[in-house]
Amino acid sequence: MDGTAAGGPAVNGAAPGMPPTHGLAGLLLLADSRLPAGGHAHSGGAEEACRTGAISGPEDLARFLRGRLATAGRVAAALAWSACVAAHDPKFPDMRRPNSHNTAPDGHAHAADAATAWRLLDAEADARIASPAQRLASRTQGRLLVRTAKRVWPSTALGTLAGAVPDGAHHPIALGAAAQAAGCTPAQAAMAAAYTSVTGAATAAVRLLGLDPVTVHRVLAELPLADLTDSVIAEQHDWSALPAHAAPALDLLAEQHLRTEVRLFVS
Amino acid sequence: MTKALVRARAILRTGLDDRGLTRIETMRSDPPLTLRQTAPGEIHLVSTGAGPLGGDHLRLDIEVAEGTSLTVRSIASTLVLPGTGRSLMEIHVDVASGATLVFAPEPTVLAAGCDHRMTTTIALAPDASLFWREEIVFGRHGERPGRCHSRFDATVGGRPLLRQEFVVGDPESDGSPAVFGTARCVGSTLITTETPADEPKSDPREAEVAEGVAVLPLAGPGTLVSALAADAVELRARLSWGESRVSIQADSPARATVGLRPPASRFP
Incomplete structure (x- = not known):
């Protein structure tokens, strides 16, 4: 299973035979900052960057967001894409797994296998987030998103994921599973992950520095969200080979932020 | 004049001698990757040629056999130069059960x-021990660097421990306060530690952070020291500080070989 043409329209989205609006309503709801899943409490390192002076105006913010998108955003998009493909696949988890035995995809054995596969994808996310502060922020947001999404869009995949990773799956994985539940394609899940990797930080900077919100929205509009998402989808890796772009400055900011006394944002 | 593209593959393997000590089983140099034994269980990489230059493909394989210890250093820094196309340096590492590898080149x-x-690519057995330092300097003094894309994958018993990529010379991330900021070098040291599962829940490993450096306990059995700096000297100082904060087992050969002091009290 590699999500290419054989995966069909439900997987790829491009969708011969699908209505042009396929998945869009779910995507809008998921990506909306008003989704009650706690995303507004996180600045993705922007609060600490503002405090230390690394971001002091729209130009710095633009560079911050471009770098964030090219690293954490790329990784998040790839993980969300993979999680959404997995949630869509009726044969999951008999895919992308070393030593996968071809047991029939039904019953308890299947549920246990699916849980194992979710934990494996979650471990791949863990290995890509060196900073404990960032892992905590990612799991906290993932847990809240799964809790919310399970009530909004009840689904098997979300239930299995919540059971497999009770402390909270990493946010991009939760987002991928929630996207499937919301009727989105993996491409839309990847786009939502790329989008949320920069919008929270941008909004935080507006609030912290009193920047002009229109200027900041223009910065967001100029980010290469679609190019990034397209290139992530085109790569279509095994889980072990998914992008792993590191951002050492974000790691430092996240750890310093936890140790800063006065904080408006959780991360 | 065009230089012929270099294809080189050097191999390094350890084994145990009849007294149970590490000996170098295989030491195959392939210029410009030249290996020299400088002490028992210690190898220096001696570059016997410029580069790598664009178009060169260099490969180093390291296998550390069960119960053996190996230290790999280099005589000088590696200067990556332009040439015909892209240069490639790939390193494949296998560290067996009870074995220790210290890799700390310039x-x-x-x-x-x-x-x-x-x-x-590093495959570690569950009780293998690793100290792996990597430093990248963005250009010689006053020089803008070319392009570099690095990928590091370490697994323990087949489970992912650390995967990270760095891209230098990409307009999207160069100068970004989220990625390298104003730094001119990036470095990291991966040190394996005891399995978190063996630790009491009440004693979580704490991250530490100082100017330009963080000590980051990973989700798996390892700690990453990650640093950014203005120059190579500052980078090494920051990494060394972080390395000294990592509590690897006191009797680990890795500690002795890299001269790590026991960390100062974590709760002063």
Whole structure:
């Protein structure tokens, strides 16, 4: 299973035979900052960057967001894409797994296998987030998103994921599973992950520095969200080979932020 | 004049001698990757040629056999130069049960115009011990670096421990306060530690952070020291500080070989 043409329209989205609006309503709801899943409490390192002076105006913010998108955003998009493909696949988890035995995809054995596969994808996310502060922020947001999404869009995949990773799956994985539940394609899940990797930080900077919100929205509009998402989808890796772009400055900011006394944002 | 593209593959393997000590089983140099034994269980990489230059493909395989210890260093930094196409340096490492590998070469310096790819794949047995330092310098003094894409993958018993990629010379991330900021070098040291599962829940490993450096306990059995700096000297100082904060087992050969002091009290 590699999500290419054989995966069909439900997987790829491009969708011969699908209505042009396929998945869009779910995507809008998921990506909306008003989704009650706690995303507004996180600045993705922007609060600490503002405090230390690394971001002091729209130009710095633009560079911050471009770098964030090219690293954490790329990784998040790839993980969300993979999680959404997995949630869509009726044969999951008999895919992308070393030593996968071809047991029939039904019953308890299947549920246990699916849980194992979710934990494996979650471990791949863990290995890509060196900073404990960032892992905590990612799991906290993932847990809240799964809790919310399970009530909004009840689904098997979300239930299995919540059971497999009770402390909270990493946010991009939760987002991928929630996207499937919301009727989105993996491409839309990847786009939502790329989008949320920069919008929270941008909004935080507006609030912290009193920047002009229109200027900041223009910065967001100029980010290469679609190019990034397209290139992530085109790569279509095994889980072990998914992008792993590191951002050492974000790691430092996240750890310093936890140790800063006065904080408006959780991360 | 065009230089012939270099294809080189050097191999390094350890084994146990009849007294149970580490001996170098295989030491195959392939210029410009030349290996020299400088002490028992210690090898220095001696570059016997310029580069890598664009188009060169260099590969180093390291196998550390069960119960043996190996230290790999280098005589000088590696200067990556432009040439015909992209240069590649790939390192494949296997560290068996009860074995220790210390890999601490001098930095890789990215000269202007270079186009370099580095891949490192490390497979560790569950009780293998690793100290792996990697330093990348963005150009010689006052020089803008070329392009470099590095990927590092370490697994323990087949489970992912750390996967990270760095891209230098990409307009999307260069100068970004989220990625390297104003730094001119990036470095990291991966040190394996005891399995978190063996630790009491009440004693979580704490991250530590100082100017330009963080000590980051990973989700798996390892700690990453990650640093950014203005120059190679500052980078090494920051990494060394972080390395000294990592509590690896006191009797680990890794500690003795890299001269790590026991960390100062974590709760002063």
